[in-house]
Amino acid sequence: xxxxxxxxxxxxxxxxxxxxxxxxxxxxxxxxxxxxxxxxxxxxxxxxxxxxxxxxxxxxxxxxxxxxxxxxxxxxxxxxxxxxxxx
Numbered sequence: 001x002x003x004x005x006x007x008x009x010x011x012x013x014x015x016x017x018x019x020x021x022x023x024x025x026x027x028x029x030x031x032x033x034x035x036x037x038x039x040x041x042x043x044x045x046x047x048x049x050x051x052x053x054x055x056x057x058x059x060x061x062x063x064x065x066x067x068x069x070x071x072x073x074x075x076x077x078x079x080x081x082x083x084x085x086x087x
Contacts, residue, residue, distance in 0.1 A: 011070075
């Protein structure tokens with residue numbers, strides 16, 4: 001299995017665990033209410049977008065381009081989080 005596919009799988013697992021943790025945190029809030037109409041729309045949209053993105057990236061980008069894009073994304077998010085907590 002190539003690095004890009006393995007990295008993609010790891011990212012998807014992290015997003016799943018992070019989302020579940022966020023939902024548990026929100027659910028523990030007594031004022032939290034789930035808007036099921038919005039939730040259904042978002043689930044369908046995320047599924048469709050994920051399918052399109054994975055197929056396009058697999059056929060369009062080389063593994064080195066995916067590595068670079070992932071590195072840029074991780075650096076951007078890291079700097080944003082760092083900036084948020086410093087300032």
